Amino acid sequence: MNALELHDLQVQGPSGPIVTRMDLTLQPGRTVALVGESGSGKSMTAKAMTGLLPRGVTATGTLVLGDTRVSLADGPSALAPLRGRRLALLLQNPFTSLSPVHRCGMQIAAALPADQRTDTEIARRLDEVDLPARVAQQYPFELSGGMRQRVALAASLAADPQVLIGDEPTTALDVTTQREVLDLLARIQRERSMALLLITHDLGVARERADRILVMYAGRMLEEGPGDTVFTTPRHPYTAGLRDSEPPLEDRLERLPAIAGSVPRAWDVPVGCVFAPRCSRADDHCRTADPVLEGDPTRRVACWKPLADDEAVLVPQVAAASPDAADTAGALVSVRGLTRRFTADAPPALDDVSIVVRPGEAVGIVGESGSGKTTLARCLVGLERADTGTIEWARATDDARRAQIVFQDPTSALNPSMTIGASLAEALRAGGRDRDEVPALLQLVGLPVEYAQRRPSGLSGGEQQRVAIARAIAPRPELLICDEPVSSLDVSVQAQILNLMNDLREQLDLTVLFITHDLAVVRQVVHRVYVMHRGRVVESGVMDDLLRAPQHDYTRQLFASVPGRSAS
């Protein structure tokens, strides 16, 4: 018997349909992954299933939870009694999903059965998600993203739901934590034979964790199949495209084969196959007739010209070597003995950190959440003052062209009251450039030009992040600092952005300080890396060497936990 069935879900937004003809089935103890690019309607699907759609967005369809059957048209109230115990939702953005003024412990306890709201229980729950008991007394703003998300996970598990919907639950987490969290999820799933709907853009995660995978695009389901075969032998060209965009850890590709173009808005999708405009195989029939999802229950695809097995194999063009080490001239910026301590009780965020970035170089900083990466970045751009240590710049004048930063959290990184165009124009002017580069800039980051007139609130996460990147590169800074720039993006966008990074480096001989937790990603961009752990730099060196022979055992652990290749 199924834990959850969703039939013919339609989500209607104020300006048109957001999700169309969606159905899915979850079995107890099983994991279904829902993958798709940003704006494809994953979150809306999740919100619809939990009756948490934002104002002005409505849903129709039927939800069957065990023995209860709910018509989504009846509105949120119908689902209220089911939330928590029957199904829970873990949201995408750990930065906003916890109340800023309540202690984490309290927020976890709230969902616990009244009789269990004890410190020991809370401590146990925190321990379950590998957090120290002290976190119960801390406030979310004191924690780094990863820590917050684990608090959130503990909170959503508090009422022991039968079905858990994770909306990109590990997006903000670094690999080691991600693996831990996913393992944790899997364990809990087993213990409670809980069904898990895992919304993610990380194909590695999907492939590794899911029994079944659903591929969504522009509010439609394009392909459904077993976790192990969907990506090895994709039927839908889009699925294949996604797989190919995914960066490999082993080698550095000349160029990631990203899917061209960008996602159509869910409501102005073309007639015929929604993917046709971006599809290399599309013909007139594809552009006129809308294919329906068909095939045997285990393997369904919505395509007029599905791929045959032989067409589906991946042929990567491996690059000669990693990007040439830059001329070892004077450093663009050199950091010495940087230390920053926020609270007397907690360990320092930065502990005697020294790094050097030379012109033209792409330097990576990898490390788990809370290791001080963001703090370091903030110190570099002057948003944070270090307690001790020095930062020396080659560029004397401290202006917009010295360094720019792309933040981790796209949703609040843009001025809500300014149009995208205005934000970009401003950034351009800050770098002494001309405002009519705005359209070019938008295209550069793979956004339709019309977006110049939009405001951030109308964009999905990924779209917002592209704008943020566009703004950062607008002044053509000597150093571009990217703090987890792709951690909330889906693969095809990620691929585009990584390609973009490399393009930008060549075109503008841009120097990049690339902060991420994703080794595969950093692999594609950088030449050297620094590995940070608990605010210290534990290891550094050329990427290839490091991959071949990691010295520090934390580094080894890091590599081991990259998703996609099972921990064996």
Next chain:
Amino acid sequence: MSVLARGSLGRYVAVRLAATLLLLLALSFIVFGLLHLTPGDPARNLLGPKNPSPEALEAIRAKYHLDEPFLRQYFLWLGNVLHGDFGTSIRSDVPVTTLLAERIWLTFQLAGLSFAITVLVGVPLGIAAAWRAGSALDRSVSVASIVGVGAPSYAVGLMLLYVFGVWLDIFPVYGSGDGGLDTLWHLVLPAITLAFGIGALVFKLTRTAVLGELQQDYVAFAYSRGLAQRQVRGLVLRNALIPVATSLGLVFGFLFGGTILVEVTFALAGIGNLLASSVTFKDIPVVQAITLLTALVIALTALTVDLLYYAVDPRVRKRGLQ
């Protein structure tokens, strides 16, 4: 580390109180100056529209040092104040302290009661309305609040008087009763009158704040975890309280300083009433005392607000109050 250590709460409060004292000093000088600039002569006012005899005028001026030069008058006054003597009312020949004693208390009760009404009605209604945004309740209360802001307080007062004082004959029509509960009873209508406009404002602010919080992700997340309405409300209110609390601080100051109309309408012997007449009479000692008192109350409420901020917002607590 001592109470007055840098960044400590104790030090903060100490600094604020010191600043308040300076404020009062400045204020006292300004008011004293302004009063001097206004036309009119207290001695003359004492005699009324009669043929004033120079001797009498002289005698009065001498009695209240009105014949001294301006600065000297001010410092005479200041000196006495520092010795706890606020002088004697020119108009009634009564020591200012005794004159103010029970009036302050009355005005304080009035402001307090109407503050209570404002908060106990405005805030819960604001919450309820935001919670059921667009509901009949929301619509009706919003309309009421909209009218409330616009209604001139004396018009409201007289209307209430007519309805509750005369028609229904529930509440007394005028005066402040004879102490204790009776006084509170007498103050109900005035307090409502006073609370009317500002209550509407508080309602709107609360509604806005709560609505804003309800849009936040953490609310959706809380619901998704199956939290009860009550619990979610708990989360939201704590967050919404922060902007609301600041406004409430202002509200009390506003009420305390704005009782004049109501006191006149309801014939209440409060400081508002006294101030209005003393200002025109140029009864300098009284005006000074009331002004400083009002200023003090307002400054203290402002301080309380900041402390409240400190109490409810951990981010502020982390940063520490500057």
Next chain:
Amino acid sequence: GSDSDSTSTTGGTDGTGGSTDTTGGSASAQEIDVLTVAFPSSVSNIYPGQEAGNFNYYIAALVAEGLAAPDSSGKLVGALAESWEQPDPTTYVYTLRSGVTFSDGSPLTADDIVYSVGLAKDETLSPNTAYYWANVEGAEKTGESQVTITLASPDVAFEWGPVAANAMWVTAERFVTATNGEIGTPAALFTGTGPYKVTSFEPDKGVELERVDTYWGGKAPVKTVKIEFIPEETTRILAREAGDIDMAVSISLDQEQQWADTEATDVLFAPDKSYVGIDFNTAVAPFDDIHVRKAIALACDRVTYVEKLLNGHGEVATALTVPEQIESVVGDAAAARATLAPIFDLPYDLEAAKAELAQSSVPEGFTTKVGVSTSAPQVSQFFQALAATVAEMGITIEVEEMPVEQWYDTIGSPDWGLAYMWYFNATGDPAELISWFLAEGNPASYANEEVAALLQQQREEADPAKRVELIVEAQKIAMADVPYVPLWWGEAATAINDKYTIEDFGPYTLLSPWTVRILTKE
């Protein structure tokens, strides 16, 4: 009240003020437990010697007395003094009434009178009455129950000095010293020989008085008098509507109709001996030009103002002296008005006004301002109406409203060529106002030897009838120069629970122990 109720009929400037029109039916003095009376504004000191204003007079009248007191016709009769004579123009010998006691039971002595004279004369303790006693040398005890007061120069008006309605309230030194020099304050209160004693006084709140059963004049019908201060007129009406008050003094004439329509309420009218008129500062251009003054005077349609702005409650004034001040001398109300009529008589005549202006120094007109107390709405309306009338003559009058205290400053000030006076005569002395308005230092800065001489004469003229002639003569001469334009003599209206009425309610009622006159209707 019912429409049949004659008191609610407004209008009728028949000038026969003083006659109280109350509802018919017999009434008698019956025991009234509590009488609640609402005053329209607070007093801050119940001793009138300390603070100006009318309402503390009304309160003091219940508590303390003078040597003499006016009867209902305004004639002075004995109060604490049984009788008095005047051996020579500057000497007054008062023989005290026997068996008078203070409210604490202690007997009244001649020394108390002597002290009280000193008190009334003291500039700091009695700034408000001192001026009246400036001409008094002193008082001495000239017998067990006899006090002699001597003046510096003859002044027949002095008789009105030792009167509670005006400038003397008899108390005893021990009461004042007991409250270390304070008088009339909430703490000190005020002790006299009157029919009531003050039990509590809270400024802006009210006064409570208890009957003194040992009062020499007999037991008053009202046991407890509660006086409440209610500044907002509508609130006062509502308070009456709700039955919270029995009586309201000096009600707003504008709201007279509402009062009359109020449940179980009568409205009593009586002249209040008030004078309202324009003052020109004859030292200030253009008002130094008699033609200008005449022009404005002629533009005043006084009959209409009284009719419309006062709803007929008041009468067109023809002199600075009010009829009630000569009534007792010339016989009756009608005679009094006849005597005063010729003094100032410039009927409304716009053409004549224009003619006057044409001859003046400013034939094209001019711009001036006038300061009006916010407490005198009718005056403000008067000036607005006047402004509208004279506008077509090219004269612009800007009416500025201001707190009453600022208005005081406009009186006789060189900055305000055009001003007005609203004067409440305290006494029945026909020379009360002219001894300010025609004497030296008058607000109009008007000087005229002839007038001055007549003023001096009347001060010494012992025969009342002759004195009135002198006073009328002086005003005739002065008013020919139009330094002032008498507008109207006012009426006061009092609202009262129609269970009760006030025995021959007149101009002097509230200045004498008025609660004694409260009767209950059958």
Next chain:
Amino acid sequence: MKRIPWTPIIAGIPLTVVGIFVLFSGWIAPDATQQDILTGVTPPGTPGHPFGTDQLGRDILQLAIAGARSAVVGPIVIAFGSMLIGLLLGTLAGYIGGGLDIALSKYADLLLALPTTLIALVVAGLVDGGYWITVLVLTVLFSPTDIRMVRGAVIAQASRPYIESAKVLRLSKRRIMFRHIVPNVLPIALTTMLLNIAFALVAMSALSFLGFGVGPGTPDWGRQLSDGRDLLGQNWGAIVVPGVLIIVTAAAINLMGDWLQERFDARAVAR
């Protein structure tokens, strides 16, 4: 299929009417100040005077129409002025912080501490009252509320990433404040402003009530209302007409305010 925005329509009608009064009172109510003392007070329904006349025989309705200007223009100026002050000083205090912040909030405290009557009276005494003086005084006295509101909102905005990005772009403090922060605190400022218009309307009529309003003879609702109190018995129109006008206008302004506010991002308001 767009919904008809009823709110602005409902609020708009009275505001338009008042607007017309303000602009064209000269034509609509030519003899507003025309006295006719012989007529004196007449009740509503008198021929030629739908709402009767006052003591001086002036037509209540025309007087009210002519009174719109001084009743409405002043409050708008007050609210707008104090909002500008609030935006400027509040933003400076909230963003620059430090000594400036302390100085400004002390200044706000000082203003808040001054009893309005005192100031109103003193100024009235000094400069012979005068409408615009009163407006000026009220503007200054209203500003502290705006300053504090804005300051709070600014502090909330200042720590958000988009501001940090702006800092990294090394934009001038001025630009960050007025191009980035101010637009995001504008909703709360505008809400306060609209409420302030209503408050100022009432405040000015209250000053008339205490005798510190426009001079007599000048048409003004507040003035008319307080004069009308005495006429309640003879002509209820005298108090009802200006009273209703004040209430309805204030209400309409607020309604409009709410509607606009909803059109702004509610989130920005709450933060």
